[in-house]
Amino acid sequence: MKSPEAILQQYFGYDSFRLNQANAVENVIAKKDTFVLMPTGGGKSLCYQVPALVLEGTAIIISPLIALMKDQVDALRVNGISAAYVNSSMNIFEQNDTLNQLKEGKLKLLYVAPEKLSADNGSFLKLLEGLNISLFAVDEAHCVSHWGHDFRPDYLFLNGLKERFPQIPIIALTASADEITRQDIIKQLNLQEPIVLISSFDRPNIKYFVQPKQSVSSHILQYLNEHPNDSGIIYCLSRKGTEDMANNLKVNGVNAAFYHAGISSVERAKVQEDFIKDKTRVMVATIAFGMGIDKSNVRFVMHADLPKNIESYYQETGRAGRDGLPSEAILFYSNADLMKLKKFAMIEGNEEQSSLMLRKLQQMSDFAEMQKCRRQYLMEYFGESHDGNCNSCDYCLSDLENWDATMDAQKLLSAIFRLKERYGKNLIIDFLRGSKGVKITEYMRNLPTYGIGNNGDKSYWHNLIKQLISNDFLRESNEEFSVLKLTENSKEILFRDKKVNLRKVKTLSKAVTVNEIETFDPTDNVETNLELFDDLRILRRELAEQENVPPYVIFSDATLLELATYLPDSKEELEQISGFGAFKIEKYGELFLKMIVDYCKNHHLTSKIAEKAPKKYRAPKQTNKSEAGTYTITFQLYKAGNSVEEIAKIRNLSLNTIQNHLANFVEVGTIKASELMDIKKIDPIISIAKTQTIQSLKAIKEELGEEFSYFEIHIAVAFYKWQEKNINQF
Ligand code: ADP
Ligand code: ZN
Numbered sequence: 024m025k026s027p028e029a030i031l032q033q034y035f036g037y038d039s040f041r042l043n044q045a046n047a048v049e050n051v052i053a054k055k056d057t058f059v060l061m062p063t064g065g066g067k068s069l070c071y072q073v074p075a076l077v078l079e080g081t082a083i084i085i086s087p088l089i090a091l092m093k094d095q096v097d098a099l100r101v102n103g104i105s106a107a108y109v110n111s112s113m114n115i116f117e118q119n120d121t122l123n124q125l126k127e128g129k130l131k132l133l134y135v136a137p138e139k140l141s142a143d144n145g146s147f148l149k150l151l152e153g154l155n156i157s158l159f160a161v162d163e164a165h166c167v168s169h170w171g172h173d174f175r176p177d178y179l180f181l182n183g184l185k186e187r188f189p190q191i192p193i194i195a196l197t198a199s200a201d202e203i204t205r206q207d208i209i210k211q212l213n214l215q216e217p218i219v220l221i222s223s224f225d226r227p228n229i230k231y232f233v234q235p236k237q238s239v240s241s242h243i244l245q246y247l248n249e250h251p252n253d254s255g256i257i258y259c260l261s262r263k264g265t266e267d268m269a270n271n272l273k274v275n276g277v278n279a280a281f282y283h284a285g286i287s288s289v290e291r292a293k294v295q296e297d298f299i300k301d302k303t304r305v306m307v308a309t310i311a312f313g314m315g316i317d318k319s320n321v322r323f324v325m326h327a328d329l330p331k332n333i334e335s336y337y338q339e340t341g342r343a344g345r346d347g348l349p350s351e352a353i354l355f356y357s358n359a360d361l362m363k364l365k366k367f368a369m370i371e372g373n374e375e376q377s378s379l380m381l382r383k384l385q386q387m388s389d390f391a392e393m394q395k396c397r398r399q400y401l402m403e404y405f406g407e408s409h410d411g412n413c414n415s416c417d418y419c420l421s422d423l424e425n426w427d428a429t430m431d432a433q434k435l436l437s438a439i440f441r442l443k444e445r446y447g448k449n450l451i452i453d454f455l456r457g458s459k460g461v462k463i464t465e466y467m468r469n470l471p472t473y474g475i476g477n478n479g480d481k482s483y484w485h486n487l488i489k490q491l492i493s494n495d496f497l498r499e500s501n502e503e504f505s506v507l508k509l510t511e512n513s514k515e516i517l518f519r520d521k522k523v524n525l526r527k528v529k530t531l532s533k534a535v536t537v538n539e540i541e542t543f544d545p546t547d548n549v550e551t552n553l554e555l556f557d558d559l560r561i562l563r564r565e566l567a568e569q570e571n572v573p574p575y576v577i578f579s580d581a582t583l584l585e586l587a588t589y590l591p592d593s594k595e596e597l598e599q600i601s602g603f604g605a606f607k608i609e610k611y612g613e614l615f616l617k618m619i620v621d622y623c624k625n626h627h628l629t630s631k632i633a634e635k636a637p638k639k640y641r642a643p644k645q646t647n648k649s650e651a652g653t654y655t656i657t658f659q660l661y662k663a664g665n666s667v668e669e670i671a672k673i674r675n676l677s678l679n680t681i682q683n684h685l686a687n688f689v690e691v692g693t694i695k696a697s698e699l700m701d702i703k704k705i706d707p708i709i710s711i712a713k714t715q716t717i718q719s720l721k722a723i724k725e726e727l728g729e730e731f732s733y734f735e736i737h738i739a740v741a742f743y744k745w746q747e748k749n750i751n752q753f
Contacts, residue, residue, distance in 0.1 A: 024077060025076075025077060026077075027040070027045075027048045027049070027052065027073050027074075027077055028040070030073050030076045030077055031069070031073060032604065032605075033604055033605045033606075034076060034102050034103065034104060034604045034605070034606065035069065035072075035073075035102060035602075035604050036582075036598075036600070036601060036602045036603040036604035036605075036607060036608075037601055037602070038601070040069070041065070041066050042222070043059065043061065043065075043070075043220040043221075043222045044066055044069050044070055044073075046218070046220050047059050047070035047071075047194065047218075047220055048069070048070060048073045048074055048077075050192075050218045051070070051071065051074040051158055051192050051194050052074050052077050052078060054190070054191075054192045055192055055216070055217070055218060056185075056192055056193050056194070056214040056215050056216065056217040056218075057070075057192065057193075057194040057195070057214075057217055057218050057220065058164075058194075058195050058205070058208065058209060058214060058217045058218070058219045058220065059194065059195070059196045059197075059220050059222075060196075060197060060198070060205065060219075060220065060221045060222065061196070061198060061220075061222040062198055062222065062223075062224045062225075062226060062341060063198045063338075063341040063342070063345065064226065064319075064341065064344065064345035064346075064347070065198070065222055067162070067196045067198070068095065070160075070194060070196060071084060071158060071160035071194050071196070072099070072104075072132065074157070074158055074194075075131055075132050075157055075158065075160075076104065076131060078157035078158065079155060079157060080128075080154070080155035080156050080157035081125060081128065081130045081131060081132065081133055081154065081155065081156055081157060082131065082132045082133070082156070082157045082158045082159075082160060083133055083135060083151065083156060083158075083159050083160070084132060084133065084134045084135070084159075084160040084162060085134075085135055085136075085137055085140070085159070085160065085161050085162065085178075085181065086134050086135075086136070086162040086163065087136065087137055087162070087163050087166055087175055087177075087178075088163070089110050089111075089112055089136065090295075090316075090317075091317055092108045092110060092134045092136070093108065094317050094572075094573065094576065095134060095317075096108050096132075096134060097570075097572040097573070097576045098572075098576045099132060101570070101572065101576055101577060101607070101610075102604055102606050102607060103604075103605075103606030103607075103610075104131055104132065105124075105129060105130050105131050105132075106130065106131060106132040106133070106134070107121045107124060107125075107130055107132075107133055107134070108121070108133065108134035108135065108136075109121050109122065109133070109134075109135050109136070109139055110134075110135070110136035110138075110139065111136060111138060111139075121133070122150065125150075125154065126150070126154065128154070128155065135147070136177075137166070137175060137177035137178050137180070137181070138177045140177065140180040140181065141177055141180045145180070148183075148184075148187065151188070152187070152188075156188065156191050157191070158191060158192045158193070158194060159184060159188070159191060159192070159193045159194070160193075160194045160195075160196065161178075161181060161193065161194070161195045161196065161212060162196050163196075163197060164195035164196055164197040164208045164212070165197045165199055165204055165208065166178045167179070167181055167182075167195075167207075167208055167211045167212060168204045168207040168208050168211060169207070178211075179211070181211070181212055182211050182212060182213055184212070184213070185212065185213035185214070185215065186213065193212055193214060195208055195209075195212055195214065195217075198341075199338075205219075223402075223407060224337075224401075224402065224405050224407060225398065225402055225407070225409070226340075226341060226344065227413075227415070228344045228347055228348060228349055228350055229340060229341075229343050229344050229350050229351065229352050229415075230349065230350070230351045230352065230415045230416060231340070231351075231352050231354075231397040231398060231401075231415075231416040231417065232351065232352065232353045232354065232416070232417040233353075233354045233355075233356050233390075233391045233397065233417060234353065234354070234355055234356070234417075235355070235356065235357065236327075236355040236356055236357035236359075236360065237357075239327055239355050240268070240271050242355070243257065243268075243272070243325065243327070244272070244275055244277070246323075246325075246353070247272070247277055247305065250322065250323070252557070253304075253322035253323060254298075254301065254304045254305065254318075254320060254321060254322055255304075255305060255306075255321055255322050255323035255324060255325065255343070256305075256306045256307075256308060256312070256313070256321060256323075256324050256325070256339075256342060256343075257305060257306070257307045257308070257324075257325045257326075257327055258308060258309070258310060258312075258324070258325065258326050258327065258328070258330070258339055259307060259308070259309060259327045259328055260309070260327075260328035260329075260360075261309070261328075262283040262284070262285045262309060264309075264327070264328065265281040265282065265283050265307045265308055265309055266281050266283075268281070268307045268327060269281035269305075269307040272305060272307070277304065277305055278303055278304040278305065279303065279304065279305040279306070279307055280294050280297065280298065280303045280305075280306060280307070281294075281306075281307045281308065282294050282295065282306055282307070282308040282309070282311065282312040283308060283309040283311055283312075284309065284311040294306075295312070295316070298316075298318065299316065299317075299318050299573045300564075300567065300568075300573050300574060301320075301560075301564055301573075301574050310330075310335060310339065313338075313339060313342055316342060317345070317573075317575075318342075318345075318573065318575060319345040319346040319575040319579050319580070320345075320346055320348075320575055320579065320580040321342050321343045321344065321345070321350065322343065322344070322348075322350050322351070323343060323350060323351045323352070323353065324339055324340045324342055324343045324350075324351075324352050324353075325352075325353045325354075325355070326339070326340075326352075326353070326354045326355060327355055328355075328360055329354070329356060329357070329360040329361060329364060329387060329388070329391070330354075330387060331364060331367075331368075331380070331383065331384060331387065332380075332383035332384065332386070332387055333383065333386055333387055333390060333401065333404050334383075336354070336387060336390070337401060337405075340352035346575070346579040346580050346581045347581055348580055348581055348584070354391060356388075356391040356392075361384070361388045364384055365381065365384060368380040368381050368384055369381075386404065389489065390404075392486075392489065393489055393490075393493060394418065394486070394489070394490055394493075394525075394526070394527060395411065395418060395490075395493050396409070396411035396412060396413050396416055396418050396419050397413075397416035397417065397418055397419075398411075398413040398415070398416050398419075399411040399413065410744075412690075412744075414687065423526045423527065424526065424527060425524055425525075425526055425719055425720065425721045426524070426525050426526065426527045427522065427523070427524060427721070428487065428490070428523045428524070428525045429516070429521075429522050429523045431476070431478075431479065431487055432487070432491060432496065432516055432523040433516060433517065434455065434472065434475050434476050435451070435455065435476070435484070435487060435488065435491070435497075436491075436496075436497070436509060436513045436516055436517050437472050437517060438451055438454055438455050438472045438475075438476070439451055439497075439507050439508075439509060439513075440509060440517060441470050441471075441472050442454065442467070442470075444506065444507065444508050444509060445506060446506060446507065447504055447505055447506055447507065448484075448485065448488050448499075448507055450462055450463075451484075451488075451507055452476075452481055452484045452485065452488075454467055454472075454473060455472070455473075455474070455475065455476030455477075455484060456474065456476050456477050456479075456481070456484070457473060457474025457476075457477055488507070490525050491513075491523075494512075494523075494525070495510055495512050496510060496512045496513050496516060496523065497509065497510060497513055498510050522719075522722060524719035524721060524722050549588050549589065549631055549634050549635075550588070551584060551587050551588045552587045552588070552590070552622065552626070552628075553587070554622075555586075555587040555590075555618075555619065555622045556583055556584060556586075556587035558618060558622070559583045559586055559587060559615065559618060559619075560574075560580075560583060562614065562615065562618055563577050563578055563583065566611065566614070577611070578602055578607075578611075579602055581601065581602065582600060582601060582602030582603065585600045585601055585602075585635075586600060586615060586619060588631070588635075589630070589631045589632045589634070589635045590619055590622075590623055590628060590629070590630050590631050590632070591616070591619065591630055591632050592616065592619065592620055592623070592629070592630045592632075593616070594608055594612050594616070596630060596632045597612050597615075597616070599632055599635060656674065657670055657674065657681055657684040657685065658684070658688060658693070658694075660673060660674070661685065661688075661694070667681050667682060667685065667734075682734050682737060683737075685699060685738070686737045686738055686740075686741040687741070689738055689741040689742050689745060690741040690742075690744050690745050691745065692745050696738050696739060696741070696742035699734075699738050700734075700735045700738050700739065701735075704731060704735055704739065705739045705742060707727065707731075708723060708727065708731065708735070708736050708739035708740065708743075709739055709740075709742070709743045711723045711726055711727070712739070712740050712743050713743070720733055720736045720737055720740065723736050723740070724736055
């Protein structure tokens, strides 16, 4: 029996498993039931494909999406693996042909649509009983549960599977399951003592941006001009919206198309196919588009209109960057959109449903309005904890300034206290601002806090409330009419004079700006030959066309980038390129090598494969093209022995920026704090930082005084954060 690692390298050209993949593979090979929860792009397929190749017999994969089935089978065949599918799109002869291959034991993997299980009184399952089956994989397993958002009655047939085939392991996989759905899947499939593997839902290669919804078309055009080679999806709310947007892009020379449920199914299939095959660059679509799209090189997903809830937003943005390369999610936000959607959310005669939808909509708008790391908000929404400071969302990339909000926080909290924690934010704000409205009673007007907040307008107070909530200085009750409540921390502010340091955005980082520098390969400092990269893409497209498969089935963008960076010049060197398994080297190696070697000759270049670190030892992927570049330059100059001041001068950037860069390297452990500051000063700073809920450099500085510079404090705090993150390893 071959080892899973050998299979991974030989057939798929990858040299290591991702964490939960290894666990899943090992478990299935040991013939145990397994449940895998992984985000889109996490790498679910390999969890059953590798065991299928290790074990004897045929693996049966139940998958509900016909388009995906075909894609997967194409991708396997391109890797030299015998795979096939049966579904209702095939005629009876084609189906029989495949079933004959199955009976003869010629298939390693067979994909089947769920309806096939119930058809003809379950004759398919009867057929399987006489054959050597290695495993059952249930893809999109949430379809088996009534709790899931996509229940499919055909999936119910799966609950007899375990009883009929008690010896055969079942692996269930999904990207969307809350706790109830998860339990239900395990119950419905009758999994026996399953190992449950849950991966983080974070998508570190996607950068999140929210921008005000103004002159959207021109912003989008500018973005497309700045990213001329990138393909992506723009979501609009209405059918007409998609048509207008696509037409406008076309008029401006962008290769775009639109997609919505109102166009014929033939036309839809064509539009979708063109996008998948890289013939259409930008797809403008309603949410009808995307289900079953597996295109791995979607570089951006934009929302020209506000999505209805975080779940949809996350699912849609999740279609970006399945190949693991840096990608961007950009939301254009306006209050007008919020109002419009609120109207849609009111369903007459269904109070319960309406209020649920309104709450979800509110959370969507909180995401857009909140002054907080976007990734942290998303992760916490899905029940995972996250420290913030992701360094790859607009908030974290922005120029932030500290802001002493103590006084206004005190005003706000004492108003809530005086009004006995019985009112929602609108009334509290009216009260603070001294409104003469009818809701403010005579009794209220006589309270001492009435009207003490007319220094700020409504949106100022709304914003402060949000920030206080997100820092746990305040909370909102979950009743029908939510009411502001004090927390333990708010009492510290009210009665013990605790300072409130918040941060606010000075200039918001935007997706649509000219990047300072483009470094393509996010992991190394070796330059990518973009011209060659383009040529390789053309070659890939031609091959894809010949074989009638989508280009990414042949090679992902990530693989082509490695080629254009490391310039391998022999088949041995190709083995070191991620995505080149033995089969693909034989099949495509020469073609690609020829193109690379010619290019090198013309440009007087030679192979740089020696500079490619073995993948296992490489730094985790940086997620941000321009930032990765700018940080790297600072780092190189620093390593070359330049002082902070010198680096700032050379780069023509502010001292502050360079200091921030360096602090970043301290925070990830690349630079030691002691290289940058007097080691004796570190402890006093950390001991104060430890007492703070949110680290405020300013507050630390106030306590320590003149002898400690902001830079030193920043570095020590960064060091402290690094320690905190790595505490388990000591
Ligand atoms: P999912 O089904 O979870 O959405 P896929 O199985 O389609 O994800 O995998 C997403 C991408 O990640 C694919 O391009 C796949 O080839 C790549 N991938 C998966 N596992 C690995 C690995 N161990 N090393 C490198 N690339 C991987
Ligand atoms: Zn962030």
